[in-house]
Amino acid sequence: xxxxxxxIFFVIIGIGEVFSxxxxxxxxxxxxxxxxxxxxxxxxxxxxxxxSCAHPLASLIxxxxxxxxGNAFDAGIAVQLALAVVYPAAGNIGGGGFLxxxxxxxxxxxxxxxxxxxxxxxxxxxLDKDGNAxxxxxxxxxxxxxxxxTIAGIFSTxxxxxxxxxxxxxxxxxxAANGYVITEREANSLNSNQKAFIKNNSYSPAFVKSAAWxxxxxxxxxxxxATLTRIKENGAxxxxxxxxxxxxxxxxxxxxxxxxxxxxKNYQAKIRKPLSFNYGGYQIHGFPPPSSGGIILLQMxxxxxxxxxxxxxxxxxxxxxxMIESERRAYADxxxxxxxxxxxxxxxxxxSNEQYISKRMSDFTPGIASKSSQVKxxxxxxxxxxxxxxxxxxxxxxxxxxxxxxxxYGSKTVVKGAGFLLNNEMDDFSVKPGVANMFGAVxxxxxxxxxGKRMLSSMCPVIVTKNGKxxxxxxxxxxxxxxxxxxxxxxxxxxxxMNTDDAINQPxxxxxxxxxxxxxxxxxxxxxxxxxxxxxxxxxxxxSIGKTELIYIHGNKKIEAAADRRGDDSVAGY
Ligand code: DON
Numbered sequence: 001x002x003x004x005x006x007x008i009f010f011v012i013i014g015i016g017e018v019f020s021x022x023x024x025x026x027x028x029x030x031x032x033x034x035x036x037x038x039x040x041x042x043x044x045x046x047x048x049x050x051x052s053c054a055h056p057l058a059s060l061i062x063x064x065x066x067x068x069x070g071n072a073f074d075a076g077i078a079v080q081l082a083l084a085v086v087y088p089a090a091g092n093i094g095g096g097g098f099l100x101x102x103x104x105x106x107x108x109x110x111x112x113x114x115x116x117x118x119x120x121x122x123x124x125x126x127l128d129k130d131g132n133a134x135x136x137x138x139x140x141x142x143x144x145x146x147x148x149x150t151i152a153g154i155f156s157t158x159x160x161x162x163x164x165x166x167x168x169x170x171x172x173x174x175x176a177a178n179g180y181v182i183t184e185r186e187a188n189s190l191n192s193n194q195k196a197f198i199k200n201n202s203y204s205p206a207f208v209k210s211a212a213w214x215x216x217x218x219x220x221x222x223x224x225x226a227t228l229t230r231i232k233e234n235g236a237x238x239x240x241x242x243x244x245x246x247x248x249x250x251x252x253x254x255x256x257x258x259x260x261x262x263x264x265k266n267y268q269a270k271i272r273k274p275l276s277f278n279y280g281g282y283q284i285h286g287f288p289p290p291s292s293g294g295i296i297l298l299q300m301x302x303x304x305x306x307x308x309x310x311x312x313x314x315x316x317x318x319x320x321x322x323m324i325e326s327e328r329r330a331y332a333d334x335x336x337x338x339x340x341x342x343x344x345x346x347x348x349x350x351x352s353n354e355q356y357i358s359k360r361m362s363d364f365t366p367g368i369a370s371k372s373s374q375v376k377x378x379x380x381x382x383x384x385x386x387x388x389x390x391x392x393x394x395x396x397x398x399x400x401x402x403x404x405x406x407x408x409y410g411s412k413t414v415v416k417g418a419g420f421l422l423n424n425e426m427d428d429f430s431v432k433p434g435v436a437n438m439f440g441a442v443x444x445x446x447x448x449x450x451x452g453k454r455m456l457s458s459m460c461p462v463i464v465t466k467n468g469k470x471x472x473x474x475x476x477x478x479x480x481x482x483x484x485x486x487x488x489x490x491x492x493x494x495x496x497x498m499n500t501d502d503a504i505n506q507p508x509x510x511x512x513x514x515x516x517x518x519x520x521x522x523x524x525x526x527x528x529x530x531x532x533x534x535x536x537x538x539x540x541x542x543x544s545i546g547k548t549e550l551i552y553i554h555g556n557k558k559i560e561a562a563a564d565r566r567g568d569d570s571v572a573g574y
Contacts, residue, residue: 113153
């Protein structure tokens with residue numbers, strides 16, 4: 001940090017010490033949140049409240065907010081806004097997400113703030129004149145963006161919060177205006193995206209630098225600070241109307257984008273009903289469509305529940321095989337049956353019916369790999385950047401939020417003058433039947449593009465209760481690997497008795513029906529590879545899967561929080 005910033009920094013601390021609703025309470029507490037010096041905490045126990053998310057500064061801000069009288073919803077808002085500044089690859093105001101929560105009053109809340117296709121979107125918008133899918137257009141640049149939902153989601157959460165919104169957004173404004181020091185991982189990530197930032201922007205956004213980024217550099221985002229200030233002053237209208245909306249619409253004109261000021265004004269977050277089911281005496285609460293996360297998790301967990309194979313234990317060939325086969329079968333249904341329930345009749349009852357699920361496993365043969373070519377989607381008669389935040393507070397509120405721009409840094413296009421990245425979520429639609437998206441997911445009519453429709457997601461924020469009492473808050477990024485990561489983290493805790501740190505950090509495996517392969521993470525044991533190979537599985541090495549954030553509530557003022565070791569993720573609490 002150079003001396004100019006030392007001075008600014010101490011001036012801010014000085015102001016912050018005078019706590020009031022209009023100033024910066026978060027910086028006043030004995031320098032607990034220092035944007036220029038911070039470390040990661042991966043696994044910790046707290047008495048009152050905990051946050052686990054992708055960046056130490058955002059976790060610390062969440063914990064501060066709760067210490068100062070805010071609840072888990074206040075923290076969820078402040079953490080999301082802080083991540084939009086300190087974790088630009090996935091934290092966002094230009095994307096969307098899902099929040100599932102259980103209030104201390106036992107009421108559940110599921111907020112869907114997924115992006116929607118703009119009014120001028122159409123089914124074949126990414127096909128060339130010969131009908132070939134142009135995935136570059138659904139994945140990069142202005143045409144790849146859906147209408148953002150995050151700010152609408154935040155304002156739908158606000159009634160459950162306690163503090164003034166101005167307090168919750170101030171840390172993000174200060175981080176954007178005064179800068180924060182980046183980590184080595186962030187520097188590498190920014191460096192590897194320089195070309196894409198230059199290609200997809202008409203100006204040089206804050207993320208572009210002539211010399212390579214390095215750990216310890218300070219990233220300033222003054223345009224983003226101004227946008228956040230408009231939101232602070234005008235609420236959701238500070239994003240969906242007025243100057244910010246105008247800047248988004250103008251950005252569209254600089255290329256092939258189609259989002260209009262009307263699209264922005266029309267955006268609405270929706271309240272959904274959580275998808276809840278029982279597993280081994282616990283109640284699991286996941287997100288329903290337009291996310292596939294909850295239903296895939298339900299199917300996988302129900303397919304393995306009470307099986308002899310699972311009892312053989314963690315990383316046994318038997319338990320691993322049955323989990324792989326449950327993954328294969330659950331994902332087969334995704335492509336065929338799932339889409340935005342407001343546009344497509346999703347057969348959710350049939351897909352979660354226990355007889356249907358056990359029938360799906362009737363052709364499972366222990367010791368022999370099934371073949372995806374023979375496991376089709378069930379016949380229904382009824383008709384890699386994202387980021388997760390887990391929070392628990394001292395009142396007993398549980399908040400689980402997964403939010404995303406889709407790919408790392410989304411469309412790579414920054415709204416000129418507004419300083420934030422737009423999502424490339426349109427790629428989560430089925431651009432053409434049978435053509436895989438960036439996560440290898442295929443789809444058909446259920447997930448085809450229509451104006452105002454939400455694209456199918458895999459995001460899977462989850463809370464677990466037992467007889468109404470809070471037990472687990474969990475979730476992860478990872479595209480289509482999200483439900484399998486959550487599944488394995490839950491199995492590791494509920495079946496294999498691991499602590500939270502091991503549960504999220506043990507090597508994972510992923511099968512998504514197509515391609516017919518088991519993807520395995522570094523560290524997957526050789527002996528288990530040999531066993532699975534001999535059963536006929538094709539194993540494919542891949543880089544890390546997910547960044548899971550898990551909080552376990554033991555009761556009696558014992559809260560165990562873990563943040564994934566695959567990233568800069570960190571916990572905080574008190
Ligand atoms: O909603 C979805 O399923 C995807 N847009 C999530 C993307 C993602 O997790 C990328 N992260 N690693």
